Amino acid sequence: xxxxxxxxxxxxxxxxxxxxxxxxxxxxxxxxxxxxxxxxxxxxxxxxxxxxxxxxxxxxxxxxxxxxxxxxxxxxxxxxxxxxxxxxxxxxxxxxxxxxxxxxxxxxxxxxxxxxxxxx
Amino acid sequence: xxxxxxxxxxxxxxxxxxxxxxxxxxxxxxxxxxxxxxxxxxxxxxxxxxxxxxxxxxxxxxxxxxxxxxxxxxxxxxxxxxxxxxxxxxxxxxxxxxxxxxxxxxxxxxxxxxxxxxxx
Amino acid sequence: xxxxxxxxxxxxxxxxxxxxxxxxxxxxxxxxxxxxxxxxxxxxxxxxxxxxxxxxxxxxxxxxxxxxxxxxxxxxxxxxxxxxxxxxxxxxxxxxxxxxxxxxxxxxxxxxxxxxxxxx
Amino acid sequence: xxxxxxxxxxxxxxxxxxxxxxxxxxxxxxxxxxxxxxxxxxxxxxxxxxxxxxxxxxxxxxxxxxxxxxxxxxxxxxxxxxxxxxxxxxxxxxxxxxxxxxxxxxxxxxxxxxxxxxxx
Numbered sequence: 001x002x003x004x005x006x007x008x009x010x011x012x013x014x015x016x017x018x019x020x021x022x023x024x025x026x027x028x029x030x031x032x033x034x035x036x037x038x039x040x041x042x043x044x045x046x047x048x049x050x051x052x053x054x055x056x057x058x059x060x061x062x063x064x065x066x067x068x069x070x071x072x073x074x075x076x077x078x079x080x081x082x083x084x085x086x087x088x089x090x091x092x093x094x095x096x097x098x099x100x101x102x103x104x105x106x107x108x109x110x111x112x113x114x115x116x117x118x119x120x
Numbered sequence: 121x122x123x124x125x126x127x128x129x130x131x132x133x134x135x136x137x138x139x140x141x142x143x144x145x146x147x148x149x150x151x152x153x154x155x156x157x158x159x160x161x162x163x164x165x166x167x168x169x170x171x172x173x174x175x176x177x178x179x180x181x182x183x184x185x186x187x188x189x190x191x192x193x194x195x196x197x198x199x200x201x202x203x204x205x206x207x208x209x210x211x212x213x214x215x216x217x218x219x220x221x222x223x224x225x226x227x228x229x230x231x232x233x234x235x236x237x238x239x240x
Numbered sequence: 241x242x243x244x245x246x247x248x249x250x251x252x253x254x255x256x257x258x259x260x261x262x263x264x265x266x267x268x269x270x271x272x273x274x275x276x277x278x279x280x281x282x283x284x285x286x287x288x289x290x291x292x293x294x295x296x297x298x299x300x301x302x303x304x305x306x307x308x309x310x311x312x313x314x315x316x317x318x319x320x321x322x323x324x325x326x327x328x329x330x331x332x333x334x335x336x337x338x339x340x341x342x343x344x345x346x347x348x349x350x351x352x353x354x355x356x357x358x359x360x
Numbered sequence: 361x362x363x364x365x366x367x368x369x370x371x372x373x374x375x376x377x378x379x380x381x382x383x384x385x386x387x388x389x390x391x392x393x394x395x396x397x398x399x400x401x402x403x404x405x406x407x408x409x410x411x412x413x414x415x416x417x418x419x420x421x422x423x424x425x426x427x428x429x430x431x432x433x434x435x436x437x438x439x440x441x442x443x444x445x446x447x448x449x450x451x452x453x454x455x456x457x458x459x460x461x462x463x464x465x466x467x468x469x470x471x472x473x474x475x476x477x478x479x480x
Contacts, residue, residue, distance in 0.1 A: 247364065268412040317458070337433035
């Protein structure tokens with residue numbers, strides 16, 4: 001599972017999908033940032049009334065499991081579309097950000113705490 | 121650019137980061153769906169007052185460019201974290217969803233229109 | 241508490257604030273809908289790592305209490321701004337929507353369940 | 361329009377609605393903050409593919425106009441619900457926050473600019 005992710009294939013799939021529908025005209029970075037927020041909230045909606053413990057069980061129900069996968073996919077699609085439009089290399093962006101996070105949240109300082117970095 | 125994405129490496133990086141800080145206790149799927157929505161909105165915030173045309177220029181300003189990459193990374197981190205927690209294979213999820221989208225939005229029907237599928 | 245709410249006074253306060261700063265140019269309904277989503281997520285952020293039980297205690301901590309009030313205010317400001325820009329009467333909109341909700345979710349049918357209306 | 365807003369009546373309407381359905385059990389502040397974010401994004405969705413100029417015209421189309429009013433109402437309902445649960449006086453919260461905003465964004469300094477306060 002998730003042993004591989006062919007980002008070039010997936011990005012081309014998304015790009016071609018938009019081009020075939022002449023949807024590029026709607027896909028400004030501003031609009032894509034909106035669509036990304038909308039899809040993130042559709043994922044949020046699945047979890048809104050669940051107890052935390054119940055949220056671990058969502059994949060056991062066939063219908064909910066499909067909904068979770070579909071909404072995760074929708075978020076990923078717009079995130080990858082934005083990376084494509086703005087020429088962001090996703091792996092580098094993540095690695096760079098995780099490094100900054102490591103400096104903001106040194107493990108010996110923050111262990112077991114959920115405070116924000118500016119509260120330390 | 122984005123020729124490759126080592127999803128296994130990145131997922132391990134994220135997982136280890138949380139483990140070293142004993143943050144697994146906070147990372148229920150419910151809470152991660154909240155963090156994902158929060159980070160998506162931080163990306164949205166960058167674009168909120170920009171004209172669509174201006175949104176194409178965000179990478180030309182050094183400070184904004186870093187902010188865009190950081191927020192894209194934050195969204196990706198929580199999305200991948202959720203995939204890990206719920207054992208979702210991201211590439212399959214995207215490919216499956218794009219296939220459904222293709223059926224919901226046949227290109228000959230929707231060309232150049234931004235209506236929702238239930239408006240056709 | 242909340243015995244009264246002078247909506248006309250508050251709307252004028254918000255409108256004048258924007259005018260004095262020449263911010264009307266940024267306040268299209270589209271942009272305000274983005275700002276509203278951003279502020280809603282800042283409220284969400286306060287609760288993201290809290291247990292449900294802990295979320296009842298947020299007003300007991302002085303700093304968190306102020307943050308909650310500030311973020312609730314920010315959401316309200318953009319919501320009222322949008323009502324002003326689009327000439328929406330908020331009380332009527334709420335009363336009308338609650339009536340529809342009552343029809344979508346008849347109390348005898350949905351009692352104690354958090355399912356969505358299309359799942360019944 | 362919006363000459364008055366009977367907050368006590370509306371809050372009672374919302375509270376009674378939840379009680380009759382035995383939904384209080386789902387309405388922790390944490391969960392309501394999620395529902396609020398979800399509804400804000402449903403409002404956002406209406407505007408996501410529109411040009412800014414088009415976003416001024418949404419009330420001219422009957423179906424879209426109803427959708428806008430319904431989504432604004434949904435956001436307001438959860439915002440007022442949260443005020444009720446956490447005993448927040450909405451008018452005071454707004455007036456206090458607008459005062460802080462006035463200090464963060466002095467009109468002579470920020471006129472015509474959409475920068476964030478920490479960029480000045």
